[in-house]
Amino acid sequence: MSAITTPNQFDVPAKGNEPHGHNYLNHSKGILSWMFTLDHKRIGLMYMALVLFAFFLGGTFAMLLRTELIAEGPTLLADKTQAWNLYNHMFSLHGAVMVFLFIIPAVPAILGNFILPMQLGAKDVAFPRLNLLSLYVYAAGAAFFLYVLLSGVINAWTGYTMPGGFGLDTGWTFYTPYSSSKSMSSVIPATGGAFILGFSSILTGVNFIASIHTLRPKGMGWFDMPLFLWGLYATSIIQILATPVLAITLMLLIAERAMGIGIFDPALGGDPVLYQHFFWFYSHPAVYIMILPAMGVISEIISTFSRRHIFGYTFIAYSSIAIALLGFLVWGHHMFTSGQSALTNVAFSLITFSVAIPSAIKVFNWVTTMYKGSIRLETPMLYGIGFIWMFSIGGLTGIFLAALSVDIHMHDTYFVVAHFHYVMVGSMLFAFIGGMNYWFPKMFGKMYNERVAAFAAILLFIGFNLTFFIQFVAGSHGMPRRYANYPVQFVSHHYWSTIGAYIMGLSLVIVLFNWVAALLNGKKAPANPWGSNTLEWQSASPPPHDNFPTTPVVTDPYDLDRWRYVSDDEGWVLTDEAKAAIAAGTARTGQLH
Amino acid sequence: MLNAILAQSKGATFWMPEQASTVAAEVDWMFYAILYICYFFFFLILVMMLGFVLKYRHRSGAVDHPAPAGHSLALEMLWTIPPTIIVLFIAWRGIRGFMDMAVIPPNAYEIQVTGQMWNWSFTYPNGTTVSELHIPKDVPVRLVMNSTDVIHSLFVPEFRSKKDVVPGRFSKMWFQATEARGEYDAAQKKWVNGFPIYCTEYCGTSHSEMLSQVIVHPTREMFDDWLADASVWTDKMTPQARGAQLYGMYCTSCHSVDGSSNTGPTWKDLFGADRAFTDGSQSKADEDYIRESIYYPQKKIVAGYPAGQMNSFLGQINETDVGAIIWYMKSLSDKFDQSNLPTKPPALEEGVVDEGAPKP
Numbered sequence: 001m002s003a004i005t006t007p008n009q010f011d012v013p014a015k016g017n018e019p020h021g022h023n024y025l026n027h028s029k030g031i032l033s034w035m036f037t038l039d040h041k042r043i044g045l046m047y048m049a050l051v052l053f054a055f056f057l058g059g060t061f062a063m064l065l066r067t068e069l070i071a072e073g074p075t076l077l078a079d080k081t082q083a084w085n086l087y088n089h090m091f092s093l094h095g096a097v098m099v100f101l102f103i104i105p106a107v108p109a110i111l112g113n114f115i116l117p118m119q120l121g122a123k124d125v126a127f128p129r130l131n132l133l134s135l136y137v138y139a140a141g142a143a144f145f146l147y148v149l150l151s152g153v154i155n156a157w158t159g160y161t162m163p164g165g166f167g168l169d170t171g172w173t174f175y176t177p178y179s180s181s182k183s184m185s186s187v188i189p190a191t192g193g194a195f196i197l198g199f200s201s202i203l204t205g206v207n208f209i210a211s212i213h214t215l216r217p218k219g220m221g222w223f224d225m226p227l228f229l230w231g232l233y234a235t236s237i238i239q240i241l242a243t244p245v246l247a248i249t250l251m252l253l254i255a256e257r258a259m260g261i262g263i264f265d266p267a268l269g270g271d272p273v274l275y276q277h278f279f280w281f282y283s284h285p286a287v288y289i290m291i292l293p294a295m296g297v298i299s300e301i302i303s304t305f306s307r308r309h310i311f312g313y314t315f316i317a318y319s320s321i322a323i324a325l326l327g328f329l330v331w332g333h334h335m336f337t338s339g340q341s342a343l344t345n346v347a348f349s350l351i352t353f354s355v356a357i358p359s360a361i362k363v364f365n366w367v368t369t370m371y372k373g374s375i376r377l378e379t380p381m382l383y384g385i386g387f388i389w390m391f392s393i394g395g396l397t398g399i400f401l402a403a404l405s406v407d408i409h410m411h412d413t414y415f416v417v418a419h420f421h422y423v424m425v426g427s428m429l430f431a432f433i434g435g436m437n438y439w440f441p442k443m444f445g446k447m448y449n450e451r452v453a454a455f456a457a458i459l460l461f462i463g464f465n466l467t468f469f470i471q472f473v474a475g476s477h478g479m480p481r482r483y484a485n486y487p488v489q490f491v492s493h494h495y496w497s498t499i500g501a502y503i504m505g506l507s508l509v510i511v512l513f514n515w516v517a518a519l520l521n522g523k524k525a526p527a528n529p530w531g532s533n534t535l536e537w538q539s540a541s542p543p544p545h546d547n548f549p550t551t552p553v554v555t556d557p558y559d560l561d562r563w564r565y566v567s568d569d570e571g572w573v574l575t576d577e578a579k580a581a582i583a584a585g586t587a588r589t590g591q592l593h
Numbered sequence: 594m595l596n597a598i599l600a601q602s603k604g605a606t607f608w609m610p611e612q613a614s615t616v617a618a619e620v621d622w623m624f625y626a627i628l629y630i631c632y633f634f635f636f637l638i639l640v641m642m643l644g645f646v647l648k649y650r651h652r653s654g655a656v657d658h659p660a661p662a663g664h665s666l667a668l669e670m671l672w673t674i675p676p677t678i679i680v681l682f683i684a685w686r687g688i689r690g691f692m693d694m695a696v697i698p699p700n701a702y703e704i705q706v707t708g709q710m711w712n713w714s715f716t717y718p719n720g721t722t723v724s725e726l727h728i729p730k731d732v733p734v735r736l737v738m739n740s741t742d743v744i745h746s747l748f749v750p751e752f753r754s755k756k757d758v759v760p761g762r763f764s765k766m767w768f769q770a771t772e773a774r775g776e777y778d779a780a781q782k783k784w785v786n787g788f789p790i791y792c793t794e795y796c797g798t799s800h801s802e803m804l805s806q807v808i809v810h811p812t813r814e815m816f817d818d819w820l821a822d823a824s825v826w827t828d829k830m831t832p833q834a835r836g837a838q839l840y841g842m843y844c845t846s847c848h849s850v851d852g853s854s855n856t857g858p859t860w861k862d863l864f865g866a867d868r869a870f871t872d873g874s875q876s877k878a879d880e881d882y883i884r885e886s887i888y889y890p891q892k893k894i895v896a897g898y899p900a901g902q903m904n905s906f907l908g909q910i911n912e913t914d915v916g917a918i919i920w921y922m923k924s925l926s927d928k929f930d931q932s933n934l935p936t937k938p939p940a941l942e943e944g945v946v947d948e949g950a951p952k953p
């Protein structure tokens with residue numbers, strides 16, 4: 001293979017595209033060309049650096065808190081009070097950093113930013129400047145959390161309390177009146193950070209909605225879009241409708257804590273349960289911000305690696321929208337024991353069950369897509385299968401919690417912890433890492449080591465299930481969550497859960513190591529290593545600065561028969577029929593409906 | 594048939610703790626019904642998914658199947674309608690079970706509960722307050738609960754009962770125990786082996802230590818005997834012993850008595866010591882100062898400790914009991930001449946009640 005062989009095998013529009021290996025990474029040089037770039041791909045990569053760093057922090061907190069729980073009694077520190085405080089700070093920081101800095105932005109801001117314009121065959125998002133702004137707003141919000149962390153570390157070492165407090169010990173939920181009147185931690189910096197991060201999230205949402213409305217290329221109707229775009233679209237709706245409510249809530253909390261304005265603290269004439277309504281009005285939909293784009297990733301992966309057209313396209317697309325809308329009506333299920341009226345409980349329980357249906361629709365359509373396929377178990381597909389496992393368990397255990405009588409027992413126990421980790425870590429993280437592996441060749445033009453990646457995926461799967469399955473059993477026996485210590489009855493549950501967490505930590509290190517190794521000396525990736533038919537694969541790997549030299553021809557995104565496999569070096573290329581159809585102008589197959 | 598499968602033994606099962614209240618059987622029935630439904634769907638998905646992987650796995654060299662678009666309204670209905678029906682059934686039965694927990698029988702015996710960082714106290718109709726919940730078996734009990742600081746939540750796993758305890762409002766829950774539990778350990782001078790009570794709403798540093806237990810007396814008569822006995826302490830213990838009891842009830846989560854560190858200052862050698870405050874002033878820890886610290890804790894903040902952590906106990910601990918706490922602090926202090934401590938319960942001091950002290 002000569003040095004100037006184009007990695008893009010799609011010879012009709014791509015010829016002459018990057019004869020000198022020109023791409024978005026080497027398009028311009030110098031730190032400023034990154035800082036002020038308007039290129040969605042570079043913004044996606046910068047998001048990646050920041051979000052992965054946040055993930056590393058959140059993961060470190062998780063390791064520390066699991067270590068505190070590996071044995072009964074104080075573990076990390078000899079003094080009881082100090083050990084409990086350390087644990088409380090760890091679980092709060094873990095939750096807040098993971099939710100606000102990792103899970104919410106991960107798929108939309110990294111994968112979405114990079115892939116969405118390309119799947120639209122566009123040069124960029126609708127508002128590139130807004131996109132760059134969202135990155136900086138994110139960085140500003142993250143800086144607040146770094147301040148929180150720093151204030152905690154400084155206080156632990158020197159006893160000095162920075163303005164605002166030290167660390168964070170309220171849980172990521174900031175429940176009042178503990179957060180507004182009792183906690184001595186940096187509640188205002190932390191909620192201020194979450195407030196700012198909300199705007200980053202809103203800006204991304206606005207941008208994606210505008211892009212999908214205005215940038216779809218000729219021939220791509222709403223129901224010709226890849227399902228990843230449907231997932232992002234549904235997510236964006238939630239981001240722009242729900243996030244402002246969180247912003248207002250946090251502002252009120254700050255007003256109460258800083259100025260003593262009585263809103264939530266009964267000592268000041270406020271109502272603490274009101275805070276919970278406000279908070280969950282955002283935070284329940286937020287769990288769909290976390291999972292809907294992940295579901296989009298899975299739709300792409302399952303179809304591609306089964307080499308089957310996605311089954312039940314319209315149902316999957318509509319179910320995303322249904323989940324997004326129903327998600328706004330179920331927040332009260334977090335408050336079944338809070339003292340809200342029995343009638344309210346009944347209503348929220350009923351609506352909550354309705355979310356089960358679109359979720360079931362998705363799972364069955366994914367599984368049916370595999371029927372009669374030619375399934376390739378490459379790493380993204382391992383994550384895809386892992387996702388279905390995780391999401392099935394996470395979703396089905398949600399039924400226990402939606403059932404009123406059972407939830408009264410399970411509420412605020414480890415059963416809930418296990419349930420939402422299966423959805424938010426098991427499912428979302430698997431989709432994210434699976435998606436990263438899937439699009440990695442496109443982003444960087446390099447292939448990672450497949451064996452190492454597959455090994456890490458399997459190890460992560462084992463570690464995850466060991467960590468969290470046992471927590472269902474502990475929870476149903478009554479183990480309360482957010483406990484720095486526990487009765488002897490739960491010793492072995494916690495021990496094994498911690499071992500599982502270490503295995504997870506190890507496998508994530510391997511995942512990262514494998515990516516770095518691929519960046520340094522990975523094999524050159526072909527334009528289309530997996531034979532997928534969405535538009536991003538019709539650009540080079542890595543793509544040129546403006547993605548496509550000529551607008552690519554839109555076809556059914558899941559018409560995989562258009563591609564045939566040549567070799568690992570060349571990847572998948574268009575079949576002669578597909579090329580002829582493009583030449584003849586009859587390429588659009590319209591098989592979708 | 595279904596009921597026979599789902600009715601669980603009353604003892605602990607793999608998934609659930611022992612059943613000890615009237616609502617527990619229904620919760621477990623529901624839990625296991627959902628569990629079997631989940632097993633069914635999970636294995637269905639798994640068998641299909643792994644079956645397809647095995648059957649349709651691509652072998653190198655093999656030609657791929659063509660991949661036409663597929664959808665089938667019939668199939669979509671198949672996995673929409675039956676799950677909807679199942680879910681509606683679960684919802685209905687869950688609501689029914691919940692209503693049994695929510696509707697409090699009118700004849701229930703009322704106990705007031707106070708949640709506070711980080712302990713529980715239970716007040717009986719005659720005004721007696723204790724730190725563990727004693728109830729009679731087979732009698733519906735209503736808890737009227739309030740918090741003096743942040744939100745807590747009272748949870749008894751064996752009763753399958755839980756309710757948040759919110760400051761500024763009274764929340765109510767009820768249960769009826771079906772199993773007697775717990776006995777008095779004379780050697781340790783305390784009740785043991787009750788059903789555990791957990792706080793399940795995060796409430797700060799010692800949230801995980803906000804524990805107590807439910808002692809279920811086998812009969813109403815035995816419960817009444819216990820209550821009568823618990824209501825009077827003056828004939829059974831010295832004031833400093835009463836003080837130690839109150840300490841165990843309200844203060845142990847923040848104050849140590851052996852000099853070790855905690856949220857608040859230790860009480861060891863506190864009485865009679867010189868205290869320095871955050872505003873720079875000083876004072877001796879005498880009776881007045883301690884009483885003030887209990888009733889108006891925000892007036893003077895000990896240097897090196899945060900303000901706003903300790904709540905006022907005004908209205909919760911009466912003057913006699915404050916006196917007892919002060920005696921207890923004196924007994925912990927090397928600055929107080931220990932030979933001056935009372936040696937008898939106050940009621941016996943003047944010989945009002947004859948010796949042969951009843952059990953504590």
Ligand SMILES: [Cu+2]
Binds near residue numbers: 284330
């Ligand atoms: Cu929710």
Ligand SMILES: [Cu+2]
Binds near residue numbers: 793800803
């Ligand atoms: Cu608590």
